[in-house]
Amino acid sequence: MTRDRSFILKPSIVEVTEPVAPRPDWRLWTDSYNNLFQVFKFEAELQ
Amino acid sequence: MAWFLADKSLQFRLLWHIFVFTIGLFFVCMFCHGELAMRRPGPKHLTLFYLVVSAGGVLGGVLVGIIAPITLPGYLELEIALTVVAALALALNWTRPIPVVGLLVAVTAFTSGALFWRVKYFREDTVYIERNYYGVLRVKENTMRMDDSDLRYRSLVHGAILHGEQWLSEKYRRSATTYYKMTSGIGRVLLAFEGKPIKVGVIGLGAGSIAVYGDADDNYKFYDIDPAVEEVAYKWFTYITDTPAKVDIVLGDARLSMEREPPQNFDVLAVDAFSGDAIPTHLITVEAFDTYLRHMKPGGVIVFHVSNRFLDLKPVLLAIAESTASSTPTCTRAGRTAAPPAIGSR
Numbered sequence: 230m231t232r233d234r235s236f237i238l239k240p241s242i243v244e245v246t247e248p249v250a251p252r253p254d255w256r257l258w259t260d261s262y263n264n265l266f267q268v269f270k271f272e273a274e275l276q
Numbered sequence: 277m278a279w280f281l282a283d284k285s286l287q288f289r290l291l292w293h294i295f296v297f298t299i300g301l302f303f304v305c306m307f308c309h310g311e312l313a314m315r316r317p318g319p320k321h322l323t324l325f326y327l328v329v330s331a332g333g334v335l336g337g338v339l340v341g342i343i344a345p346i347t348l349p350g351y352l353e354l355e356i357a358l359t360v361v362a363a364l365a366l367a368l369n370w371t372r373p374i375p376v377v378g379l380l381v382a383v384t385a386f387t388s389g390a391l392f393w394r395v396k397y398f399r400e401d402t403v404y405i406e407r408n409y410y411g412v413l414r415v416k417e418n419t420m421r422m423d424d425s426d427l428r429y430r431s432l433v434h435g436a437i438l439h440g441e442q443w444l445s446e447k448y449r450r451s452a453t454t455y456y457k458m459t460s461g462i463g464r465v466l467l468a469f470e471g472k473p474i475k476v477g478v479i480g481l482g483a484g485s486i487a488v489y490g491d492a493d494d495n496y497k498f499y500d501i502d503p504a505v506e507e508v509a510y511k512w513f514t515y516i517t518d519t520p521a522k523v524d525i526v527l528g529d530a531r532l533s534m535e536r537e538p539p540q541n542f543d544v545l546a547v548d549a550f551s552g553d554a555i556p557t558h559l560i561t562v563e564a565f566d567t568y569l570r571h572m573k574p575g576g577v578i579v580f581h582v583s584n585r586f587l588d589l590k591p592v593l594l595a596i597a598e599s600t601a602s603s604t605p606t607c608t609r610a611g612r613t614a615a616p617p618a619i620g621s622r
Contacts (some may be wrong), residue, residue, distance in 0.1 A: 230597050233575035241464050252591040257599055260564075263557045268587045271291075 278390035281355050284397060287436055288585050290553075304361055311368060349405040350398050350412045355391040362387040404512060410502040411435050415512045417444075429453075430512060432483045437552045440483025442513050450518055455581060456485040462546050462579050463489070469543055477540060477571060479530040479559065480548035481505050483513040490521025497540065498523070499530035531564055540571040548581040550589055560589065565596050
């Protein structure tokens, strides 16, 4: 993560970049809230 | 349960573990409590009986909380407990019909075998073990390629999670390996700064692998909570001692340490504390991120290592990044280079 967009756009970085699917239904993790069950890879586990 | 403890191929089947051990715990507790209830004395001796039961609880706590961490090199308490319970069941039911005794003999033999197998596997290729409050560290050396000294390497394993590897030969030992290879996310970021002096913060020391990218005018600052990791990084690996960069190691909780420090002006901060099965969630909150940002140069890069068998942390980071109005976060795939020869990478 960076605020320097030109860094993110370097070819060496871009070529291994993949989109991250946002999860608007997930609450932001704070010192008062996190949810490990929500991020658990159930699908991978059940394969 | 014994099968699940002994079979390495099942060690990451978390849901199966939860299912099997929950059922198993039920039966073990039923047996132990049932035997206890059946053997309770008459009312005259009940006070002493309950006192002894309480003392047993205290003894169990002392065994697991104090004696086991001091005397056992790894987490073998569960295997030992299963073997003891099986032997106890056999001893208490010795006069039962032959099929019952036969079944209990088989269970005892199986749990003992599982314990033996676990100990054997645990010590396999292992040259150093350290157990403390933070877990079990093992340094392993591969013995598969003993014929070619160039291909021998050493691994640092914390619990069941790989925390770094290094080639032992002079030819390759300064090579970046595993998650830190030149084609990995952190490798590409650090190489993008090549040619100018940089200050790098690293949360999670491991074997010190990231130091392989250090140049003489660079400054690498590692944060790690476990003093044994620092000891191992210096004694069994040479990334830290080989690097021409200036290296500082701060022991203690990384977030607390960083909150106490003045701004460090990091060009790169690598947060590498989330590969295990019990992640420090306080290092991946919006407040933690604010702390990290305070230590970054404008335009600095924060790299999170989110390879994890069980957890998908990328959407969590995306939400945090969006909430702090940083640039669009990216997720880079772990690199898989073959030169020098590729060694264990998930």
